[in-house]
Amino acid sequence: MKTPNISEVVVKRLPIYLRFLADLESKNVLTVSSQDLGLRLNLNPAQIRKDLACFGEFGKKGIGYDVPFLIQNIRHILNLHRRMPIVLIGAGNLGRALCNYNMYFQEQMNICALFDVMPDKVGQNINQLEVMPMDMLKEIVTRDNVQIGIIAVPAGEAQNVANHLVDAGVKGILNFAPSILRVPSAIRVHYADFTTELQSLAFYISEAEKEG
Amino acid sequence: MKTPNISEVVVKRLPIYLRFLADLESKNVLTVSSQDLGLRLNLNPAQIRKDLACFGEFGKKGIGYDVPFLIQNIRHILNLHRRMPIVLIGAGNLGRALCNYNMYFQEQMNICALFDVMPDKVGQNINQLEVMPMDMLKEIVTRDNVQIGIIAVPAGEAQNVANHLVDAGVKGILNFAPSILRVPSAIRVHYADFTTELQSLAFYISEAEKEG
């Protein structure tokens, strides 16, 4: 079931659809139209239909989309139905917060091990996970077939940690540090850096001031 | 100095340029070409030149860009040279992490007050800030001329908190909760939701598997 040439912007909208659909399901809404979705998510209905049509025909003409059916399909497309263990590097404040978020992750995705480069952090217990030293990373990644590593260390350490993760064999990295990583092209890196969002927000706020 | 019709994608790249330029400056690199920047940030040099050209002529033909000069200009464009106090709502694990990150924010941007909807959190001290009750929000926002509110509460509370922030008078919101907010069109909302990034990462990892 290879899905060729799916644009990145489409893939990044799927989790947004999924999240709202899950919300609808919890309210026992059984059907939704692209119009409804668009209104609620500030997106063009045609765009939503086109996005979904990349992966199959999930709707019924004249009716809309069956909510549980669409949820199931998007989960499959994103591969959230498979177990996907994650390692987290960085047991600072952010790492701690992510560990405690653990239960909120999609069921099959969760942090299975926690590491830190600082020796004084090693051995601490955070949300039932013991902080491990970096030299155990490769062993754990191999043993548990870990595919994703999350980087939650300061920017200056991020590249070094990324190198370790790549060497250990992960396929993807989510980087919370404000730095662009250099990795082999086979490794996928996504960024979760809020400082970028905060700074661009500052731009628009002063724009608004000029107009008012 | 109104800057009309600047595309959102351009604005969101500016903080990325700024961050790398700051890195160069700390290493005493005085000049950089769009080629250098592009190589390091995985961007097309022409795109970088075009982005910067939206705001003025910052480079010298045959030479490149003066690093400190360009930093200063981007900081002005983004309005990071002005004081911009921020309120943070949510004193949970994530809120705590953000408070401790406080010092890493751009100098003029920092969290000046911390709030929580839960009465049992009120009065706690986190990184020299006392957690305040929501009914004091409007007073603080007005007094300190706060422009930005950060939402770090669970998804179910986010819309309610957003309503409070809008009512209190903030101009922009950074939402960490995995939910799309409904706000008046004059209010700018940016999202910092890592679950979206994590789920789309899962998609690409299984794609890679199919190819290998």
Added chain:
DNA sequence: TAGATTGTTAATCGATTAACAATC
């Protein structure tokens, strides 16, 4: 049947990239 809504094609819009004259 009439109204609603999909999937999809065609039209529009915007962003990226290539190319190059100007010039340091």
Added chain:
DNA sequence: TAGATTGTTAATCGATTAACAATC
């Protein structure tokens, strides 16, 4: 002067939106 690099125009590429036949 020769080499390098900008700012900018033109060409390409891709994403969004409008429109509509098919059909529930």
